[in-house]
Amino acid sequence: MHYSGFDVYERSVHRAEGSEVEVFMAKDAAGDFLVIAGTDHGFKGERLADGKIRAPLSHENAGALRALFPFTAPGRVLRKERSFGLGDRLGIATPGHIKLFERYDAYPVFAQQSIRELNLTNRTYEDVLDAASFAVFREDFQKGWGADGDHLKTAKDLEYALSLGFTMITLDCSDHIKTGVTEANAPPLPEKYNGKYLGKQFDIGEGIVLSFTGAALGAIAAIYGEAIGFAADMYGRFLKDGRYGADFEISIDETSAPTTPLQHYFVARELIDAGVSFATMAPRFCGEFQKGIDYIGDLAQFEKEIKVHAAIARHFKYKLSIHSGSDKFSVFPAIGRESRGVFHIKTAGTNWLEAMRVIAQLDPALYREVHQYALSAFDEARTYYHVTTDLSKIPGLASLSDAELPGLFENNDCRQLIHITYGLILNKKSSGGSFAFRDRLYKIWRQKEDTYARALERHIGKHLDLLNVKKS
């Protein structure tokens, strides 16, 4: 549809229920904007000659949109059987994700960022939420979607995300999980755990019975005691009374050692006995879930342990949450099967990697510049991540034709190189003080939006297929 100097997104034409106001999204050379016909309903913009309002995609206008069209506000999807986090660090991936989640029987969490990701991308939670709301409006996605304040560690950050309407908090308990505690050096077991756990058999169904030795229990209580207290405190302060309408995820995955089934059981049991209601828990699984590449480790061991973790989650009636779920293709079938199709999976970096694969296809010269810079920035970036990247396994750029560049995204070492340097790439300034890459990258992503959307459909679709998510 062409309309007085701009193009209208067909699917974005919406009339508010029981009112005469009509709102749609359009674009011209300057980018996307809203057009409001009828009463202004709080939208701020310029009045056009025909009386309509042209409103920019500002935070204020996103708020007006969410008030008028509730489907553009995030909802609580974490308690659905299958939910899927899609950390869209760039704020441009949601249209591609929408195409996918319209077809698959799982609920998307389009907005999902940690504070670290916000800092590395120069974004705010306002911006993360608004980008998702505008995309949902533009594409008329009415199924429901969530917003995750991911890996939050402080009361201040919880309040920030919740006050904006985020519908899920992932509480990162890692700063409160004690390291270096062993059965040999654990402090004396607090009396309260003695009668509760020792000498007992915990039948969690499915033929699985768990029991604690005194030494094991002592170590587990010492490692997790403070984290459980922290989670109970945050729950009591922000989630218990339901004033924000948000779900709670307990994350104990950012640790150096895997979470054993006994540890998982203990943490869940203690939280529940403390009155904490949570929708999901993210243990750290055995093996390695490194960023942006497939699982590394003993598959048989993983399958054995996920069976028990899944049974514990079923026993206590919450879902397992799988973090760093980007590209874990070899373990997805076991996760789908053992969870009986009930899970939350988080991805983030893979959406960024697909965006960079698109750059390698569409602008090889720019890709070469970025790649070269990433190599020089790698040592700085790797201090923030646990990765085993071997730069010597990445073919030299000079040896590759332009047509071969997208193939670099099949190379795990290159994937990790580009993955962990994303913040440095996006923030790199040229000598003149402007961004060296950021604006040029966004220009291509915006111009070739369909190419990126198709790449995401294919790549995230592969995740959903291997998890055995059915098409709805």
Ligand code: ZN
């Ligand atoms: Zn995590």
